[in-house]
Amino acid sequence: MVDDTELPTDDAQPSDEGGGQRVLTRLLEDEMRESFIDYSMSVIVQRALPDVRDGLKPVHRRILYAMSELSLTPGRPYKKSATVVGDVLGKYHPHGDSAVYDSMVRMVQDFSLRYPLVDGQGNFGSIDGDSAAAYRYTEARLTRLATELLEDIDKETVRFVPNFDGQKEEPTVLPAKVPNLLINGSSGIAVGMATNIPPHNLREVVDACIALIDDPELSQEELEAIVKGPDFPTGGLVCGRQGVVDAYRTGRGRVVMRARTHIEEHERGERIIVTELPFMVNKARLVEQIAQLVRDKKLDSIRDLRDESDRDGMRIVIELKRDAVPYVVLNRLFKHTQMQSTFGTILLALVDGVPRVLTLRQILKYFLDHRHEVVVRRTEYDLGKAKDREHILEGLKIAVDNIDEVIKIIRASRDSDSASTTLQERFGLSERQAKAILDMRLARLTGLEMEKLEAELAEIRATIAELESILASHEKRMGIIADELRAMADQHGNERRTEIAGSVGDFNMEDLIPDDDMVITVSRQGYIKRQSVDTYRAQRRGGRGLRGMTTKDEDWIEHIFSASAHDTLMIFTRQGQCYWLKVWQIPEGSRQSRGRPIVNLVSMARDEELAAVVPVREFSEDQYLLFATRMGKIKKTALAAYGNIRSVGLNAINIREGDRLIDVKIIEPESQILLATRKGMAIRFPESDARPMGRATEGVRGINLRGDDYVIGLVTTREDANLLVVTELGMGKRTEVDAYRLQGRGGYGVINVKVTERTGEVVAIKAVTDEEQLMVITRKGVVNRQAVSEIRTIGRATQGVRLINLDKGDLVMDVARVVVEDEDDELLEGAEGVEGLDGEDGAEPVASVEGGADEGAEGAEGVDEE
Template structure:
């Protein structure tokens, strides 16, 4: 400190010192309770102010504002709202296991409604609060000056029962927080008595008395091992579940909640359950009502008759505060320091305090009784020589002279002489002499008892035990919370939560998805499908709300879309972008969908990229529990993209065709099954080329391959005509391009005789049926379609959906089949056109047929 009184210190030191002082203050004197009386300073000051002002249980109620004013003015220099809020909490029977303040008027509700203003409510001490304040006037606890040094206040209350465990506490300070749940008064007293009798007992001995928390809101606490751990070390988690019953009615079922977990806002709980009903997160919830009244709490949930009631309740347990975890964190001030304690340490802290209180009270009572004994002995002696005493007093000049004369002549002490000169004349009767002698005998007995208490710890402990038993008898407190050893299984059967309903689902390339009811679909068959002008339909399928749609994008991602999560729209509506369920990037386009009825299906998803990579993943690997974002299913290079997705059985054949017209056909068994996060392998060797399509076929029934080119051309060939090869081969040409113009392969499909496709282009749309086109050899050029002239195809819509339903077609031997087919083809190479050649008719090419208007 310099002459100018400027303190020069490091800012770090200043901040550390000041914050340290502040932290010490709020830890010791604000936020944490004391282990001895279980009260925070503001609570202690409220009770003391009411006690000192005579606001007792036997007196009339007084305005709360008066009590708050006394507390603020004399003991607690903080805002009135903080004091009133603390006072209100002490009166709430859903917060305090045994309320310490008896309040008249609106003191709030379990719905978190605020209490009426303090000018309206009235309060007085609850009867049990007197047990906390008992013997306060016998110098049992240390008193300290208040904030302005005008009067004294207690630093702790005598507390004739372990209030910290009975009413619990909650608070947050600097670096410390506390959460101590309420426990049953009778159980806590029994455990305390046992600990007094057996100071060396173990936790298990006390745990047989204190089974677990006893919340004022009742409910059910589960998990014996978790409860024991929390009680032992003061930290742990226990499951608190609402008390409920199922009510079966004629046209519905009901769940009736009669008790909810501690410190749960009932109004918020009912609102959350109703939001689940309104948002249709689960089906079958008809109505949620709060029927609570003065007789008790009651929340009624109406359910459809066919809904699984237990499964629905489990969903509410998982997603609302009908079930809640209470976290024990029993921190309190012990020996002026914050300490985390189990029930053994807390009870020991209380017992040590109570021993100190009873010792100080006995000392006070002993001193008082001894002083009175001395006075009574003097009075009795004075009565025995009454005439002489009266004569001496009458001869004295004044009171002081009379006292000195009595002390000198009769050997009275100053205290005895004072009592004699102040004695009233009526006390000199014979009757009063008898009363004095009886009082002296009583004092002798009391002094002996007090000396015995102070001289023997065993007797002292027995006094504490007697007082605790008296309190237990005076304030009976039956247990409200049920303790269960096992934690109930609340697992949810997700499928059982969904009401089965048939519907249609459509997905467009730009990501618009909608669920369409069967009624809307049938009523709108002649109405245009609702979509953006530049968008296109990727899939339209009839499905069920129990199924799942896998939506694949060109960026190698897939979206997991449960059908029941989709919003319902009409056929002509645009629908809603899939981003409301799953966030897609702006550059992602949907290329395919797979409808999954059963993820246990022995099927695989084949994926191919534009650069010729191919990948095979089991359908089960696509099942997820969280689906708020797209998930990677194929790792792609920066300039690559996914172009094709197919379902396979594991023993199918695969055709990969490039835009230049090369097709590689081989067995699916050449492609290993990999995880969903693994990369692909080379499926076809491409040189200055890119993949047009990938298709999967069953070797037992290979059907036909119909290919489309740009400019618009079409060609139908036997799958067996394509020579088989090994994976990563260039493949073989499947059509011949004319020298006059460049033709590129657009797409290809495995089609049965009566399968149809819809082609869309600048010239409109046209349906193409496989049976309308004859088979041609590999060297033939694709034929044109006059309706499209030389235009390009914008896209082709295939109404056949890829479905994973657990059904796998008959397996065929890929190798044997193609050997047989090749031999067969050699003998049956003749086509109807070649037969015409033999009959000397003019040969007709496919080009001629497609150029013929009649055709």
């Protein structure tokens, strides 16, 4: 009671005012502080936090103990959950029935506990978030593992305290033959603190306990090598060990969990199959979350979504559109849904009634200390019982040895009390021994029974000696603990469900993707796609070709080049910006599909135009990028200057007004640079003429231009290569590089090709060899693949030969090279003039697209300027 008439500053003083009532005057804040502290400690100790010894909160401990008292053990019939709930409420847990039943339900669910402690019959909920049926409908009994937690509880192994009304007693902790705190984990929110302990694999934890018994000085690193990490009941993956290591060493850490998935091929395309989810993720809610992202257009590559889970296991099917890249979609699912979630580990538990944040070593040590105490108390209890039995047997043996006199005393006694007193006085027996003799049946006097008596006495004495040796030896006690733990692992252990994988930062999606050779095509309007090189079959020079892309009338193929799936594409725009994209991230399309807009794959502005794409494996200090602009400027910059990949891109070269970037290549030392113009001029000079420059520069003059001429192509070559020149009307020729006079940078150059009405202007130049094949692509999307060796090597100032027959109004737009690995001459015969819609008209050569760091997009400007 608070008296508001005075506010003393000293400690509260009792008063007798108020008609004999005792009034306690004190400050309101003092009363609130003490009351709140009392309440907080009650919540911490009696409700929210588990004990480090048995890993149980009071409600779980009371449920298990009440079920044991009801004899609901394995092999016995189930009983209604209402019976258990009523027993727990009436005897031990004075709280609401929903709190007890919800706790019991969780101990049944195999997706909540790694090793369930209650065997349920009926509806106990599901991973979809369905609630359990009411306790009047369900039934339960203990699992075998739960009986191991309760074993020897009747041997005074743990301390008992009065229950809430003092009518019964309950255990303060269970004997716990297994480290339940780690194998099943725990979670709870107290006042000002919380615990969140993940479940672990029983075999790993037992192995760690045994290792710690064998070597108490075992290092933390050695313990972590045994206990690899959490083992969640729902499986899944743990990404990285850093969060696990932090938790084991400091008691706190963040563990990243991911769903287990795989990719399946299907007649309608590829699909992602989810078979395991992160711990505590609601499956139905996850499916709805993915569906909502599809409706919101945040995941536009998903065609269909359905849950095919059944009694055999989980199976969520995510069907993808044909042009989708499965691993890109999977990454977005991890980013935007609960297919990737975080488990915030807090190893907080009660140690001697006090909450403490513990390390892995401390948890194992406290469990072993508890088991040691249990073994000692159990041994002392068994020893006491054994000594009591020995005492009785010794009295019986005395009686048997003096049976005639004993009978005579008994017959002469007036009653049993006087007989007991006489026997005690005559043979020096205790009261208990005398009573046992008086209670002994006459059948014990047969010869066989007398032998059994002596054998039992010898056995009990051996037992006593063994028990005393256990109490005398710490090493023996720890050996018993280790043996019992091994038995638990053998009987209840199973294989790990959760895989410990690389960290999210270290997780390399490329490792899951074959490093295949690809052909990448890009249209003028910025549509990009990738296809396997096997899509295109070899054809003779002059053949009609295969259709490589379906384009609109106002769009056409502008670039075609080769690269490996693991290459990084450096995408350069005519405005001088650079962006990055992995080849495998480009959607794979059919030969007739347009592909996807590049602006949807990188952060290009919509008004930026593509100039060049360079496939790169590594951003090396020893390699250089060579830039060429439309107005004849060149720039050489170290490749490493572009290794700082940014999602928004960066400025690769300074471009003056009226100029624009036309091509970028990786240049090798001691090679030559050759620039070709639209009007048929070309210049060749050593790469050493182009000194290295910084990234944010505009370069130096590479070729001097006349009139309205402009640069259309850049080639970096050695002296032993041939130069391929292709014109817009399908003419082409090979010319030896030596035919181009080596001169200084900045000159007008020499004639490259004789430009006439029959040839049209130059669209592309390439450095080629006889072992390669040529892929020509036209404005209307027709692709022709032919052997380079079929193209004649002729003089420099000539028109060339016909490479491809063009439809009216069609023009050649670009050229790429293919290197043949296993050439068969028969493949190149009989293909002339044949139009193929697929690769089935004749055999395909085994070929791979050349994609080293020295090759990129040998693109041409051209028709768009007419």
